[in-house]
Amino acid sequence: MARLEIRGLRKSYGKVEALKGIDLDIADGEFCVFVGPSGCGKSTLLRTIAGLEDINAGTIDIDGEVVNNLRPRDRNIAMVFQNYALYPYLNVYENIAFGLRARKVPDAEVKVRVGNAAEMLGISGLLDRTPRQLSGGQRQRVAIGRAVVRDARLFLFDEPLSNLDAQLRDGMRAEIKRLHQEIGKTTIYVTHDQIEAMTLADRIVLLRDGLIEQQGAPLDLFERPATRFVAGFLGSPQMNFVETKLEQADDGLALVFDQDRKLPLDPTRVPAFDKWRGRDVILGIRPEHMSRSGDGASRKPAETPLNVLVDLVQPTGTRTYAQFRLNGTEITVELPSHTVERPGTTIEILVDMSRIILVDPETQRVIPG
């Protein structure tokens, strides 16, 4: 069991502030993912928890014990590194046993525990090999085995899958999730890949410029982003953003675009946006929340038609991405693969107005409603 509590954590390298005051609670057994663009401080945060970086201010508290001044070895945590950090001069068995040996665990117990860990990760047949003789995926398993074998209270993963190719990555991702379900240890996982974050996390902590931008359950963040940054970061392809204006239309409000195009707001959402009447806003809409009219599917009430001129078509096989311009901004829409249009044709698409978000252009925060 391990509960982590971080208060007012700051860390700077010379004049550059990497962490500007982090407050964070992680519950026992939780799988928490730190995600964000490179340079956001996610790795630094992880490394301060591991004790590999000193901190300038704040406290890190594990199970009620402040560990700020504890050396890494005394914090009883296990960490998996991006480059696996396997010792090339030791075989797989000794690599996994390394931490146990450093802690002077008796040979007999080492044998049992390494055996169990190897069993769990399906690498029992590789124990005599050296890291050089292993594939990328196998090395990753050994690296995880080295963490699992120790009875650490906290597991830290620092971008563990970024060196694997795409196919292996999917498999290892599932495996890490399964492992967490089996062992149930508190886990912190750093990645820049939002898909990894979405699929693995009980809770995502999204960092930006040394601060927590938003945290919560993956779907919460995905559906109720607090800022434009969060909305744009999660989801692939990215959410589209268009600068527009909210104006009176008929008995409600509508977003107005060039060529006299309009998207009336969903009536249920009008009251929330009422005070934005006549003001500039930014529309956010995900590519998958638009569709081709006449696809055969029954039209939902919130779906609103919009005529657009397709200027680029990108088929991927399963889906096709079409692009058009709206208020001078390139917008991507996700369509079924067989509705491919040639560039230059005008089509009617349906925008699901119940899924749009509006962003305040000044604060870049999502307007609640």
Next chain:
Amino acid sequence: MNSGGATGETVAGPGGPALLTRASQAADRNFKYWMIFPAVLVILLIGLFPVIYTLIVSTQNLTMMDEDTTFHGLMHYRALLEDARFWESLLHTFIFVVVALPAELIFGLAMAYLFLERLPGRQIFVALLVLPVITSPIIAGATWRLLFDNRFGPINQILGWFAGEPVPILWTVDPNFVYPAILIAEIWQWTPFMFLLLLAALSNVDQSQIEAAELDGAGFWRTFTRIVLPAIWPVMAIAVLIRALDLFRLFDVIWALTRGGPGTSTETISIYAYVLGFQQFETSYTSAMAFLVIVILAVSITLILRRMEIDR
């Protein structure tokens, strides 16, 4: 890494853990100093002690006969300035540097070009050519002493074939030939050093840049000065610096071939200092000279390094 810098001061939790954490932190913070401590202590034996010692002794008047440790000011330094033999030894040293260094550089570069392109068995050639570099300089000198022997050595014999008559040159005695003799031995030993470094540097030059220059119609010389030379300059500069410092302290080869003779005509700074200190036991005078050499060297190294920094 833990740089041992400032840590959160907000901690200081009460009770046991704080004590433990303080202790472990302190151990980590001092670790880096414990790691350098023994090495620094030993280096000071050659890095600090001789400087201080020679400085002190050079202001006294110790000789083989006299243990006069009273302060004599700059007496020996003044004498040194008027010591023609000292200035000549400095000149001899200078001659060896300015002749041997360019020769080694040019021969080394030519050889590097010779072996730059694929050549079957290149590895073997390189492995053989390195042998002079790792031979003990005194052994190299001894070897050339045998080669230069006026009667039983092969050098005069080979020259005789070209001359058509026996050549009786006294290489290590005849004032006209002692410099060539020493220089040949020195250049023989260290040209492969230049060769090895320059070959490595040339191999690392971006081939596509050279090809682009050739396509643009640049000739060999232009390509060399504009592209190759800037690329190999960092390595070349270090090679030249290492060799210049070695040549400045030239001792072994001369000791084996001429011992500074005939007379004092091939006496370098190192040879003269040795003779003064260990044969004439002019303790204070030698110390003054040693200290002066340290100063000269420190100044020139600083200047050279600064110049190289600027060039980069």
Next chain:
Amino acid sequence: MRADKGLGLTLRYVTAIAVTVVFLFPIYWLAMISFKTPEEIFAFPPVWWPESIQFANYAVLFKDGDVDTIWNSMVIATVSTVCAMFLGTMCAYSIARFRTGGNFFADWVLSNRMIPPIVIVFPIFLLYVQLGWVDTYVGLIVLYTAFNLPYVIWMMRGYIQDIPLELEESALVDGCSRWQVFMKVVWPMARGGLFATAVFTFVFAWNEFIFALVLTRSDVTTFPVQVTHYFGGQSNFWAKIAAMSMLGTVPIFIAVALLQRFLVRGISLGAVKG
């Protein structure tokens, strides 16, 4: 074009062989003298290839006990290399990973390598007279350790910087102290560089002449000094010079041949990673 290339290759090949012959000839001549009989050595014109390879010149060295100087060199070079490697690698680790002392300290360390031996040897000699260290193993071992330390520190710093930091961090998290990280991770990871640096350190101590000339008398004479004892004013002990030189040089040739890979980096003070 093609024929031109072929011709060029032949020409280069011939030149390469000629150059190599020139550079190897002195070593060949030394080796041949060591195998010659006195009559062959002092024949006129010189004998280019001895009638028969004979080892009498070497046998004399063994019989007279002159080879003891090889043993002295071996003891001094080995012990001083081990000391320099151990202390130097510790210091190099501190500089490489903690920037201890900053650039100034690193530069100062290297600058000690540039001091001419003649400047050092004189005060050291006077100090050793006081300590009773002249003509002892410990005297030369300490001096060679000191003189080689800057080289070891400089080289090992480079090799340690090549080790991925994550390996050490992983060990820290896994429960190692700083010292254990050094012993269990850095030491084995730097094996190649350690070995190469040790060989060059050994070669330096083995070949060194001026310190040994000043600081030995008879008890711990090293082989380079011994060779100079065979020089005569008018005539040299040719056979002894040659045989002794060969005994002291061939092991070095073999050692360096084994680490061709590290050669350029080793002799260029790490400037060229080869």
